[in-house]
Amino acid sequence: MSLYFRARCYTILVSSLSLAVISAPSIADISTTPVIGGVFSSSEVLKNQVLSSLSYSATLTRDAALFTIGGVTLDAYILALPLDAKTKARVIAQLSNPTYSIPLGYFLYSYYDRYSGLGSEDVFKGYLSTVYDDEALKGFEHSLYYVGDEPVSEYKEPDTSTEATGHHEGIRIDEHFIANMVVIYDALFEIGVWQDMDNLPEHYTYLTNSPEDLAIIAQIQPIIVELIDKAATGMDEGDMKSAMLAIAEDGKPENADKPNNKAQALTITLIDFVRLNLLKAYRQFVFKEEREEALDEWMQQAFSDQPDALIQFLESQQHKRFAVQVTVDGLQQGLIEGLVDDNAPFISVAYQNHKNRTQYKPQLEKVIEPEHQQQVRFMEVLSEQTYRDPNYLPFFKKLYQENRNNISRVGISSTPTISVRNLPIIKTGAKVSGQGGTGIPNFHFVDREIDRAYYFFGNDALQLDVLMADNKVQTMFDRLDYLKTLNCNAQYDWNAHTTYDGLVNLGLGESLRDYGEKRCVKELQERSEVEVTLRDKRVALIEDIEAYQTISGFDFFTKYSKKVQVKQAITQLAELDGKGMPDYTLVYNPWPDHFAHFTGPFSDEILMPTGELNRLDYWIRQIEATYRSAGVYDKTLWGMAGDHGLTPVFYALNPEKQVFEGLQAELDYPIVVKKISSDEGEGPKITNALSYPSSKDIDVVVASTAGGNFMMDFFNSKQGWTVQPVYQELVQWKPIAALNDDSINVIDEIAKRLPESLDYMVVREAPCDERSCSVRVIGTRDLKRVDELITRYGDKLFYESLMGNQAPILLNTQTLNPYLALPSIADFSAYSKLVDKCINRSVKEDDSTWCSRSEWTDLTHLTPRPDSVNQLANIYLEDSDLLQS
Structure with a gap:
């Protein structure tokens, strides 16, 4: 049987900020009556009339020259990649085939172009220099923040990219990663994986033990092993190089039948990764194309048949609601309350426990202490005196002042309380067990029915999506697939319409600070400008339709001219509509928990004005600002939740x-x-x-x-x-x-x-x-x-x-x-x-x-x-x- 153990924790509090729940639309048959509670619903029109017949056709034709990757054409971009001459020539030769080039072009766009165009500067660090002077900032230094260009000490942070932190490994995007993905894509295309699709599948089908899939794996594995050999050759001696060479060793023919063959394991993971993400990116591209056409067609038909219905639709769009769901790893209500409310006891109790930590050391059991000595100067200051600083946690201070009744003061002490279990619950609303449950009870578990042990730090991370799909878990992106949706650095986004990948953010955001945040905010800033234009265009279009209705049929030329003008305006509106503010946005921030694993949850790295919570506060305010500039802030439902609390580790044992x-x-x-x-x-x-x-x-x-x-x-x-x-x-x-x-x-x-x-x-x-x-x-x-x-x-x-x-x-x-x-x-x-x-x-x-x-x-x-x-x-x-x- 499984036994669950809880090591004794002395400063634990599991709490979260309340999550605003956005329910799925009514499932009553209202396909011909887009009215809910007496109010015309443009969302119901989009769901039941405009988008219900989208085909996700795989036969769309498009000139590959229209694709630009990193500001250059697709062929020029391929030529610049570090590919061998033979592969490069084969790829270039096939770019004129839209079946080959369109999926590849949009895949590369989603993994490169969407992330380009921004510098590597630490935006939050730059902001701090505008609100604090250097003397103040010197007092706020810690292992993750320093004044100037060089660290002030010789302390070297651990390479957290290879540590098990409650998250799976991130992906580091560079030209070699892109080149390897192109090699795998080209090999898969060559053996006929992509060509025969008339319509894109609704779900991705993972590799199985079928003869057809095993043949694909066998054909791709030598390519993967060659890539691994090349990568290992350029590495310094050490554990990582040894691990890579061990994988390559498994790729030798004499090891083909070895149990848990790691060369085959990595091949399966990479094939599934490339195919899944290519299909997801291509579906997003096709959805936007077909949505634009369907919306234009519906509005044109409504204008011809029922102009008043089109006016109602446009007016409903002007007053529609938006939603933003923020998920923060390790966000605990008690800590935030303690930082913004002088009367809350959290900080004093946490600091007292820190001072008394030696009394918790077991005397009869062999324990170790973390190598990193926690720096808690700021917590000491907060425990002894009131800290007044308008630039410290301004969002959270305002939240607690104005919306305290909307904040859940305690979460649940779930067992286990771990990210891999709880994040899907927050992001989807699903339970763990039962019909539609995630089926993910812990960061690791043994499925006895199939004799399979799961551990999600490593390539098993891909199995999280498999388990969710097998259990038919509905995400918010699934429920709201008829609306415009945006995923900012979260997971489980198969049906999201625009995605900033969570693994990319984890892989790069640790060293290139604000990597995912500034790209997502840039997307929202661009959309907010479009949203303002859309609102103006809807008003103008309503006025034009009403003016058209008042023109006598006997005034043929005037009425005809106005009709042409309206139809052109409809097409322009349809082209622009998909680029406006998303109806639903999911934002995931992993950093308070991520860095707390190595510095301590109440350390200066987390709590100081230069720490992770104030950085989180800054980026939430930037997201808010885009909704304000779009003019839709007051029509937006905001929700935030943490997946678990945090507790310092003073001693550890095995x-x-x-x-x-x-x-x-x-x-x-x-x-x-x-x-x-x-x-x-x-x-x-x-x-x-x-x-x-x-x-x-x-x-x-x-x-x-x-x-x-x-x-x-x-x-x-x-x-x-x-x-x-x-x-x-x-x-x-x-x-x-x-x-x-x-x-x-x-x-x-x-x-x-x-x-x-x-x-x-x-x-x-x-x-x-x-x-x-x-x-x-x-x-x-x-x-x-x-x-x-x-x-x-x-x-x-x-x-x-x-x-x-x-x-x-x-x-x-x-x-x-x-x-x-x-x-x-x-x-x-x-x-x-x-x-x-x-x-x-x-x-x-x-x-x-x-x-x-x-x-x-x-x-x-x-x-x-x-x-x-x-x-x-x-x-x-x-x-x-x-x-x-």
């Missing part, structure tokens, strides 16, 4: 070593332990998506992520390997090599060997389903094991201690959250009544006395672990659950 190395020393037979995740400093994992390694000869699969989350998967259920074992089976665990009469109480061994660091672990007490579940929560307090039980039946839950006649303590349900201000008398009274009802007076034998799910949410929202009882009671709803800490 639970699988602490537990299993000690246990192994006491046994006469081996315990086979397999770790599927990377430790800090390790590079990404490479897994063959079609020939992945089996876990059936493994005793326990373990994995860890940032935030104290640790998973152990055991496989000794009496119901078979695919079933998660329950508590009674784990207290009699038998490793594969154990003698028949030999068993181990592995639950007790874990608790005994982690006496100080184990916050809690969770394991099924009995099989769970949507109707009922019983989970055991086990922790250590004062070096003693503590067992508790959460029982769920329908909508009711019972939480009890198994340690005799005492109240449960592991989830802190009777402790107020020290990071938030004390509750009001009324709130505390309501909380106390719920504690009395749900814990003190609830009777296990009488489920009518149990508290409901909503009551447990209300009870725990004032505690350090909001909604913890509900979260743990539902942790195993997903079939492939893991145990989270």
Whole structure:
């Protein structure tokens, strides 16, 4: 069974700003009645009349010379790429074929031209120099910011590009990357992957074990291996070069049948990457072309048949609503509130914990300290005095002053609380389990049905899209595919109409600061100018149509001239409409969490005026400014959410070593332990998506992520390997090599060997389903094991201690959250009544006395672990659950 562990955290708060939810349109049959609630809806016209018949034709013809990449023609751009002469000549020779050149041209545009035209300067750093003098900025220096052109110290930041940070690896776009993509595209085209499509597919089909796909892989793999060999040749000696050469070694014919062949793994990943992104880019191009034609045709027909309906449509467009959804990795409400509200206790409590950090160091367990010493000078200042600075977090200060009632003060203490699990929830609105759920319960998990271990730092990152597609998860881009949508650096954007790729931003934005942000803002700035023009053109067109209606039919020439004028204006409007402000924009900012992994979440690098939160504040204001200049700010729905909170790491240990190395020393037979995740400093994992390694000869699969989350998967259920074992089976665990009469109480061994660091672990007490579940929560307090039980039946839950006649303590349900201000008398009274009802007076034998799910949410929202009882009671709803800490 999967066990979830939570390492004890002393400064944790999981909170988020509220997310404005934009619901899907009514699904009633209103295809012929574009009126909702008595108001004409141009969106319904677009959905049901204008865009319902788009074909995504793959047979569109277009002169390849019309494409410009980086300001030059497509053929000139290809000639400038570092391609070998033979490939370059073959590509150039085929550019006259639109079937070849149009997909290639738009693919290159989406990965190069869309990102060009801007310098590499740090925009936020330049802004700071306009509001602070050099003396002030010198006082705000830290490892990520310095005054002038050179760092002020010899401290060298770690190369975070190869660290497991809760995000998958980014993509670094350069001429060699582009050239390699062209080589793969050309090879795929040559073997007939692209030519036979009349209409672009609605979904991308990933490679499988079919004979046809295996033949494609076999033909492309030598090309990939050659590219890897070339790349490795130019590298310095080290781990990265060794890893590249190992992949190339797998590409030799004698290693073709090697399990988890990494050369084939990388080939599969690159083929899928190129085909998916080429198809996505081509669909975006075709959509814009067909949308423009369809909109023009509909408006022309409406003008001829029902001019008043066209006027209503244009007026509705003038008053339509917009939406912007901002997702910030690691954004926690309590921290932001503490920074903008002098009365909030967050900063003082966090700094006190920092000062007292040595008291949290385990004495009986082997621990290490992070190499990077956290610099928290600014947090110290904030904890001791009021900081007045109009240039520090002005957006968030205004937000809390004017919209405090729209801010959710606490999120949920989800288990696990990790980006890969929670980001899809924010971006799509989907749950993890059930119909339409993401099916992604953690940063890593074992799918027992197919004997497949997933770990999403590495090429398995591509499998996130596969899992989402297999589970039929609807994104906002799917729901709003009839509107104009923009993706700014987020994921899951198959149906977005304009995309700034999240992997590109991760790959380049770490060193080229503001890389993705300034490109997205530039896009919005250009669109805001067009939006102003569109509004003027709609007004003029309405006036022209009304004037046309007043002209007598007997005045033939005047009426005809006005008709021609209106029809030309309609065409011009249709051509321009797709370039206006997006109806829905998704913005993702990874940086507060990303850099906190290496500097600490409350470090100067995050909190100072030169830090990541003030940088975030600056870019949100720039996005806001584009909507103001477009004249649509007051018609825009804004929402923001964080995916999890942040907590500093003072000490770390390796639970699988602490537990299993000690246990192994006491046994006469081996315990086979397999770790599927990377430790800090390790590079990404490479897994063959079609020939992945089996876990059936493994005793326990373990994995860890940032935030104290640790998973152990055991496989000794009496119901078979695919079933998660329950508590009674784990207290009699038998490793594969154990003698028949030999068993181990592995639950007790874990608790005994982690006496100080184990916050809690969770394991099924009995099989769970949507109707009922019983989970055991086990922790250590004062070096003693503590067992508790959460029982769920329908909508009711019972939480009890198994340690005799005492109240449960592991989830802190009777402790107020020290990071938030004390509750009001009324709130505390309501909380106390719920504690009395749900814990003190609830009777296990009488489920009518149990508290409901909503009551447990209300009870725990004032505690350090909001909604913890509900979260743990539902942790195993997903079939492939893991145990989270």
